[in-house]
Amino acid sequence: MLNKIFVILILLFTLFSGKSIYAEPNTKETQIHSSKIPAPPLSERIYGLSLLWSEAKFSFAFFDQVPELDWDAEYQKYVKRIETTETMYEYYRELQSFTALLSDGHTGVSMPQTIKTDIVPVRVEVIGQKYYVKHVAAKLVKNIPVGSEIVAVKGKPINDYVNEEVEPFIGQSSPQATALFNGGYLLESFFGESIRFSIITPSGERSNVMAYADYFYGPDVEFIPTRKSRSFGMEWVSPDIAIVNLSTFGDNKVAEKFAEIVPELHTAKGIILDIRMNGGGMTNVATDILRHFTDRELHGPRWTTRKHQAAHRVWGAHGIDSSRDFGELNAWTEPMNMPKVIVESKGALFGKPVVILTSARTASTSEDFLIYADPLTAITRIGQTTMGTTGQPLPLSLPGGGSARICTKRDTWPDGTDFVGVGIQPDIVVPITLDAIINNRDQTVIKAIEFLESQI
Numbered sequence: 001m002l003n004k005i006f007v008i009l010i011l012l013f014t015l016f017s018g019k020s021i022y023a024e025p026n027t028k029e030t031q032i033h034s035s036k037i038p039a040p041p042l043s044e045r046i047y048g049l050s051l052l053w054s055e056a057k058f059s060f061a062f063f064d065q066v067p068e069l070d071w072d073a074e075y076q077k078y079v080k081r082i083e084t085t086e087t088m089y090e091y092y093r094e095l096q097s098f099t100a101l102l103s104d105g106h107t108g109v110s111m112p113q114t115i116k117t118d119i120v121p122v123r124v125e126v127i128g129q130k131y132y133v134k135h136v137a138a139k140l141v142k143n144i145p146v147g148s149e150i151v152a153v154k155g156k157p158i159n160d161y162v163n164e165e166v167e168p169f170i171g172q173s174s175p176q177a178t179a180l181f182n183g184g185y186l187l188e189s190f191f192g193e194s195i196r197f198s199i200i201t202p203s204g205e206r207s208n209v210m211a212y213a214d215y216f217y218g219p220d221v222e223f224i225p226t227r228k229s230r231s232f233g234m235e236w237v238s239p240d241i242a243i244v245n246l247s248t249f250g251d252n253k254v255a256e257k258f259a260e261i262v263p264e265l266h267t268a269k270g271i272i273l274d275i276r277m278n279g280g281g282m283t284n285v286a287t288d289i290l291r292h293f294t295d296r297e298l299h300g301p302r303w304t305t306r307k308h309q310a311a312h313r314v315w316g317a318h319g320i321d322s323s324r325d326f327g328e329l330n331a332w333t334e335p336m337n338m339p340k341v342i343v344e345s346k347g348a349l350f351g352k353p354v355v356i357l358t359s360a361r362t363a364s365t366s367e368d369f370l371i372y373a374d375p376l377t378a379i380t381r382i383g384q385t386t387m388g389t390t391g392q393p394l395p396l397s398l399p400g401g402g403s404a405r406i407c408t409k410r411d412t413w414p415d416g417t418d419f420v421g422v423g424i425q426p427d428i429v430v431p432i433t434l435d436a437i438i439n440n441r442d443q444t445v446i447k448a449i450e451f452l453e454s455q456i
Contacts, residue, residue: 034089034114034115034116034117034190034191035087035089035190036087037087037088037089037114037115038086038087038088039085039086039087039088039090039091039400040088040091040399040400042082042083044399044400045082045083045085045091045399046079046082047399048091048095048398048399048400049075049078049079049082049094049095049098050075051396051398051404052095052098052099052109052396052398052404052406053071053072053075053078053098055394055396055406056071056099056102056107056406057071057072057329058306058308058329059306059394059406059408060102060104060107060306060406060407060408061305061306061391061407061408061409061410062102062103062104062173062407062410062420062421063102065103065104065173065420065421066101066102066103069101069102071101074098074101075098078094078098081094082094082095088112088114088115088400089111089115091400092109092111092112092115092400092402093169095109095398095402095404096108096109096169096170096171097168097169099171099404099406100168100169100170100171101171102171103171103172103173103421104171104172104173104389104391104407104420105172105173105174105177105363105364105387105388105389105407106173106364106389106390106391106392106393106405106407107171107393107405107406107407108170108171108404108405109398109402109403109404110402110403110404111402112400112401112402113401114400114401115402116190116191116217117188117189117190117191117213118188118189118190118191118192118213118214118215118216118217118218119184119185119187119188119213119215119216120187120195120211120212120213120214120215121137121214121215121218121221121223122134122135122136122137122144122187122211123135123136123223123227124150124183124184124186124187125183125432125437126179126180126182126183127432127433127434129159130149130158131149131150131158131182131183131186132147132148132149132150132434132437133145133146133147133148133149133150133199134146134437135223135224135225135227136223136224137221137222137223137224138221138222138223138224139222141224143207143209144199144209145201145202145203146202146224146225146437146438146440147201147202147434147437147438148199148200148201148202149199149200150186150197150198150199151198151199151200151206152197152198153165153186153187153195153196153197153198154195154196154197155196161186162182162186166181166182166185166186166188167182169185170182170185172387172389173387173388173389173420173421174385174387174388174389174421174422174423176360176384176385176386176387176388176423177360177363177387177388177389177423179360180360180361180387187211187213188213189213190213191213191214191216191217191218192212192213192214192217192218193212193213194210194211194212194213195210195211195212195213196208196209196210197209197210197211202438225440231245231246231247231248231251231254232244232245232246232247232253232254232257232258233245234261234264234265236268237272237445237449238449238453240268240269240270240452240453240456241268241269241270241271241272241449241452241453241456242264242265242268242270242271242272243271243272243273243274243445243448244258244261244265244271244272244273244274245274246258246273246274246275246278246289247274247275247277247278248278248279248280248281249278249280249281249282249283249285249286249365249366249369250280250281250282250285251281251285252282252284252285254281254285254289255284255285255288255289258288258289258292259288259292262292262348262349263348265349265352266348266349268352269352269353269452269456270352270353270354270355270452270453270455270456271349271352271353271354271355272354272355272356272357272445272448272449272452273354273355273356273357274357274445275356275357275358275362275366275369276357276358276359276361276362276383276444277359277361278361278362278363278365278366279361279362279363279364279366279387280363280364280365280366280390281364281365281366282365283300283338283339283365283368284339285365286365286366286368286369286372287300287339287341287369287372289369290341290369290372290373291341291343291347292347292348292349292350293347293349293350293352293354293373293376293378293379294341294343294346294347294350294376295343295346295347295350296343296375297340297341297342297343298340298341298372298373298375298376299337299338299340299341299372299375299414300337300338300339300340300341300368300371300372300414301337301338301368301371301390301411301412301413301414301419302335302336302337302338302411302412302413302414302415302416303335303336303337303338303409303410303411303412304332304333304334304335304336304409304410305332305333305392305408305409305410306329306330306331306332306333306408307331307332307333308326308329308331309326309331312326312327312331313326313327313329314327315327316328332410335412335416337414338368338411341372350378351378352378353378353380353452353455353456354376354378354379354380355379355380355381355382355448355451355452356370356373356379356380356381356382357382357383357444357445357448358370358381358382358383358384358385358386358424358426359383359384359386359444360384360385360386360387360423361387362383362386362387362424363386363387363388363389363390364387364389364390364391365390366386367386367387367388367389367390367419367423367424368390368411370386370424371413371414371419371424380427380428380451381424381425381426381427381428382426382427382428382430382444382447382448382451383426383428383429383430383444384426384429384430384431384432384444385423385424385425385426385429386419386423386424387423388419388420388421388422388423388424389420389421390411390419390420391407391408391409391410391411391420392407392408392409393405393406393407393408394406394407394408428447428451430443430444430447431443
């Protein structure tokens with residue numbers, strides 16, 4: 001699956017106080033270039049919008065999850081809205097808000113590479129309706145303490161700013177995904193542009209601060225607390241328990257590296273698989289890892305997709321019952337199953353107590369992984385509800401060099417129950433707390449260790 005994108009977009013953000021610790025980036029030309037690029041001609045703008053509208057109308061897999069949306073009526077409104085756009089950025093923001101109406105994590109619009117937007121390198125954690133600094137650049141932590149609450153951005157109260165400037169443009173499948181992306185895009189601007197906002201520190205002091213959006217295009221940043229960014233890694237958290245970090249299924253080498261450590265894992269009495277930062281990848285990588293834990297055939301998600309037959313659409317419009325679904329653009333293929341996990345012999349790690357750590361960042365193929373693993377009674381999910389998004393996006397090229405994708409495949413649990421738009425619940429919920437953030441305490445790992453120690 002082409003799903004690594006979700007998690008990459010949401011990562012980190014940094015805050016600067018009024019007296020900048022770093023020199024201001026020399027990005028004036030980049031800022032002007034990005035913000036002043038003219039929009040495509042009106043005919044091309046209308047074409048881009050129409051392409052999104054038509055492809056979604058005939059291929060989008062989740063219109064039932066936005067029952068109040070009148071897609072045709074919104075299209076007509078947006079035709080008028082894009083007529084007034086003067087810059088490329090303005091045009092693409094309209095396209096983003098248009099596709100955001102579909103509320104799907106595998107559907108959206110990406111800016112052209114000529115539009116260099118960036119984020120300040122601070123990771124924001126959303127707890128309830130509040131936005132907290134979870135990781136901050138080492139040189140800034142004295143002025144922007146970990147655990148500070150962001151209460152206003154650009155002079156607007158935080159919830160007003162999010163509701164007006166962030167959420168209308170992201171369109172996610174579930175409440176937890178929306179909160180995650182709201183935090184991820186909270187401090188976005190053109191590369192090198194300063195953003196002013198207000199925080200309340202853990203000691204209760206209110207401070208007006210300023211940061212530069214230079215995380216992706218700027219110099220490397222050392223974070224406090226340190227963030228683990230490797231795609232694969234293993235460590236022993238006790239003499240009997242090993243934890244394996246699996247932050248992507250997008251690389252075949254991950255499955256190969258896992259196979260290499262199986263002999264060492266075999267000596268463990270309990271195993272933790274951490275997929276909290278795993279935004280997806282390829283199904284075969286996920287299932288190759290699961291083979292080591294099973295003695296039976298495993299079944300993944302069931303899926304279906306919309307189908308069209310022009311003549312049946314006409315007959316359905318004329319009231320012929322057998323073609324009615326085609327006339328209403330609601331005809332679907334018979335549900336099919338994802339490839340099975342077929343094992344020739346019992347996996348070397350079968351029967352060992354295993355905990356899989358999940359979070360709202362666990363998405364797409366990682367959720368498929370959880371569905372495949374669900375029948376294995378030795379496996380327990382601990383953490384937070386997953387993102388609730390997967391599928392097969394249809395890629396589209398847009399005028400001006402940007403791109404879009406429309407989710408065309410509807411995945412469910414094998415019994416047909418939806419998890420897209422809902423997420424997959426952990427067996428044991430571990431809420432994220434401000435106290436854990438301030439004290440750099442990984443409550444989810446602690447709970448997993450406690451659970452495994454009770455099982456071994």
